[in-house]
Each structure stands twice: as C-alpha cells, then as structure tokens.
Amino acid sequence: MAKRSVWSDNRFWQRSAAWVTGFASILLIWLTFDTIPQITMGTDADLKGGVTKRVPGPTVINYKITYEMDAKRMHEIPVIGDKELFFGRDDWSEEEAGALLHLGKLGSQAKNCMDCHTLLGNGAYYAPDLTKAWLDPAWGPEGSMQAMTGKSTKEEAMAEFLQHPSTYPTHARMMPDLGITAEEAKGLVAFLKHMSSIDTNGFPRNFGRMQGAVNGK
C-alpha cells in the first residue's frame, strides 16, 4: 500500500479549519468590544479637561476646530482650540448641543444626504464629501460662500445655503432645494461641525490640500 500523505488526510484539514474558524470568531468578538471605546462619544468634561477623544462630546460646537498636520501620524487631524461663537453663542450646554446634533442627524437621514454626499465614509460621491465640510476653506472668511450668501459667519452661510441651495450656483451638479427649515439647517450645521471634529485617521485623504481645486481636479 502506498504511503498515506497528511495533506490528503481529512482529519488534518478538519482540525486546521476548526482552529482557524474558532480563532477568527474569538478575534472578531474581541475586535468588536475593542472598537467600543474608540467610537464612544466624549463628554463636556473631557473637552474642558483637554481629554482627547476620537469622537468628542456634542459641546465641541462651542470650540474652534482646525485641521492640522500631525507629524507622527503623517496625516491631518482635527484640533479643538479656543471657544468660538456658534450661532452667536459659545455656551451651548451638553443637552442643548446634543439635541441640536440629534436634530441634524435626523435631518440628514430624512433628507437623505447620503444619496449624493459621503458622511464618514458612507454614501455617494456624486456631491462633495461632507465628513470635513466644516473645515472647507470655501466656507471660511476668505472663502466664496460667505460673500455669496451675504452672511458674516461660517455657520450662517452654511445654514443659508442649506435652506436655499438652488439659489447659489456652487457646483456643476447643483444641490436641489430639499425644503430644509431654518431650525433643521441649524441642526445640520451643528451635525457637520461635530462630524469635522471626529478623528477619522486622516480620512478623507488630502482634504487639507484640496484648497483651490476646481471640478475635483
């Protein structure tokens, strides 16, 4: 009788498959629990105490957010700075800010922003990526959007645009009028500001260098 090979033996493959499947299952369960602290939202106390969280608390809307190159991590990260007025206030409480963000989140779902835009990697690339939209220089004091909408702050310009997008020719693919109310627009801007403060490991890549880009080129 020819010598039997381990490679053609059923038991070897059965035991190997059992090991790989069992180990991978345990690893996936572990990774799931490992993710929880990474995606848990911070609190107002964290922000006041300077504790860095990947997802800051809702009161981050009271602070100035910038996007800065991190030499160690080799990509841009959102940096939470000094207090900044948001719709004329920098004392939004945790409850108020949370309610505003919640309204914005529900609004983004009700108006189906992801039909055209991308939020945190989910959605479409028909329209600009909104993950870091708050940090887009076009909405800043030097950008075109404040002049176009006749507003003097970033949040007011964004809220005005969201209520009457078809009035402002911003993009070759113009945003349709979605019937967004003033209060919903405020919530959506808060939602976008909070989203821009989330540490996404530099996603979307090269956002900081998109300044001056025309038609995505």
Added chain:
Amino acid sequence: MFEPFVDVVPSFFGWLNQGPLTMTIFLHTIIILPMIWIYKQEKARIEKEDA
C-alpha cells in the same frame, strides 16, 4: 523597529498595529504555528496506523 504609540484611544490591537506588517505577522504566526503542530500530530497518527 519600535515606533512611539500615537493612537488616540489605546488598545491592544492599536499597540500591535504600530509598525508595518506587525499585525499581519502576528496573526499569521498564531494561525499557522498551531497548524504545524496539528500537521505533526496527524503525521504521527498516520504513521502509527500504517505501521
């Protein structure tokens, strides 16, 4: 070889994933090494049965 830990929220997998290929090498090691052990056990069993 060892880079400073720069993750926002520390975790075991973050620690493991700081250098190039470290996670891949680790996972392959703990998946493949037991298979070598299983191979040797099965080989011994077959030889015993054939003897």
